[in-house]
Amino acid sequence: MLGNFSYCNPTKLYFGEDSLKFLNEELPKYGAKIMLTYGGGSIKQNGIYDEVMAILKANGKTVFEDPGVMPNPTVEKLYEGCQIARQNEVDLILAVGGGSVCDYAKAVSVSAYCEEDPWDKYYLRMADVDNKIIPVGCVLTMVGTGSEMNGGAVITNHASKLKIGHVFGSNVFPKFAVLNPVFTYTLPQYQMVAGIYDIMNHITEQYFSGEDDNTSDYISEGLLRSLIHSARIAVKDPKNYEARSNIMWTATWALNTLVAMGKTTDWMVHMIGQSIGAYTDATHGMTLSAVSMAYYRHICPYGLPKFKRFAINVWNVDPAGKTDAQIAAEGLERMENWMREIGLVMNIKELGVTDDMLEGIAQGSFIMDGGYKVLTQEEIISILKASM
Numbered sequence: 001m002l003g004n005f006s007y008c009n010p011t012k013l014y015f016g017e018d019s020l021k022f023l024n025e026e027l028p029k030y031g032a033k034i035m036l037t038y039g040g041g042s043i044k045q046n047g048i049y050d051e052v053m054a055i056l057k058a059n060g061k062t063v064f065e066d067p068g069v070m071p072n073p074t075v076e077k078l079y080e081g082c083q084i085a086r087q088n089e090v091d092l093i094l095a096v097g098g099g100s101v102c103d104y105a106k107a108v109s110v111s112a113y114c115e116e117d118p119w120d121k122y123y124l125r126m127a128d129v130d131n132k133i134i135p136v137g138c139v140l141t142m143v144g145t146g147s148e149m150n151g152g153a154v155i156t157n158h159a160s161k162l163k164i165g166h167v168f169g170s171n172v173f174p175k176f177a178v179l180n181p182v183f184t185y186t187l188p189q190y191q192m193v194a195g196i197y198d199i200m201n202h203i204t205e206q207y208f209s210g211e212d213d214n215t216s217d218y219i220s221e222g223l224l225r226s227l228i229h230s231a232r233i234a235v236k237d238p239k240n241y242e243a244r245s246n247i248m249w250t251a252t253w254a255l256n257t258l259v260a261m262g263k264t265t266d267w268m269v270h271m272i273g274q275s276i277g278a279y280t281d282a283t284h285g286m287t288l289s290a291v292s293m294a295y296y297r298h299i300c301p302y303g304l305p306k307f308k309r310f311a312i313n314v315w316n317v318d319p320a321g322k323t324d325a326q327i328a329a330e331g332l333e334r335m336e337n338w339m340r341e342i343g344l345v346m347n348i349k350e351l352g353v354t355d356d357m358l359e360g361i362a363q364g365s366f367i368m369d370g371g372y373k374v375l376t377q378e379e380i381i382s383i384l385k386a387s388m
Contacts (some may be wrong), residue, residue: 099145144195
């Protein structure tokens with residue numbers, strides 16, 4: 001049965017081709033000083049920057065720019081953003097970009113007025129926020145993380161070889177998010193595909209846990225089937241609006257906390273993938289795809305009923321005349337074939353991992369206890385070796 005829970009998601013979404021115009025409804029709710037946060041400058045090349053700036057100016061806003069947010073935002077960049085936000089007493093952080101930019105904006109929002117070192121407080125001690133929080137709004141240009149509708153914020157500390165996510169409460173969720181699928185068209189195929197797998201793994205991290213027959217798992221199965229179908233279309237026709245819009249919507253529901261309600265969750269693929277990212281700075285979704293098959297084959301015997309269900313309900317495996325283990329194995333094989341079909345990285349060597357990194361990556365992988373098997377450090381090293 002479902003466990004007890006309370007659910008709140010205060011983020012307001014504006015979805016569709018004309019969704020950017022709704023900034024005109026949101027901006028008057030905040031003061032005059034806006035911190036505009038974005039990445040490496042692609043929004044200036046594709047015209048989104050000019051569109052956003054025109055709306056900000058039309059609303060009489062003073063804009064303080066904070067460009068250069070990297071795909072894996074660093075603690076140094078966090079400190080830089082905190083200084084901009086605090087010195088200029090900004091009233092709203094507007095993140096224009098993908099999940100990394102949104103994550104970074106939320107990290108700045110809770111850290112700018114933190115009287116301690118925010119890395120130590122929020123990422124090492126996982127303390128609650130007890131200081132002023134700057135509200136955040138998002139204009140999404142890449143899909144995958146669901147960061148536009150959750151409280152997650154992942155930061156990388158290269159000096160300590162750690163990449164850590166803190167899931168903050170609903171008071172840190174973006175106040176609003178603009179989701180225009182057309183804004184994702186100019187994304188390089190490698191990044192689009194990485195985002196697609198990030199979506200899938202968000203769902204499976206929450207799906208492969210517990211053995212109860214609950215609504216959350218039925219929702220997850222529907223999201224997975226939609227994603228698999230739309231991904232096949234998008235890799236062949238990246239400007240197919242229906243496919244890209246369905247992928248964008250699925251990404252939001254994959255990690256806006258809904259499908260986690262009433263059950264435990266796993267997150268070990270993310271823990272291992274994030275540790276790989278701390279060593280290699282590799283694209284997040286690809287760190288997940290590179291270790292997933294080794295991990296799921298390792299834990300499959302411990303959660304066999306769910307892996308059997310996954311094979312039948314998501315991958316349409318015919319169970320006739322097969323053992324449960326055979327059904328589950330066929331489901332994972334079909335998943336792997338789909339991953340290869342859409343162009344995902346399937347081994348960690350391609351991401352720059354070398355044998356001498358394995359022990360450090362294993363040590364940097366936080367061990368979670370919500371899945372079917374609590375791993376040992378030795379098991380993580382074994383999974384990494386199988387992913388080579």
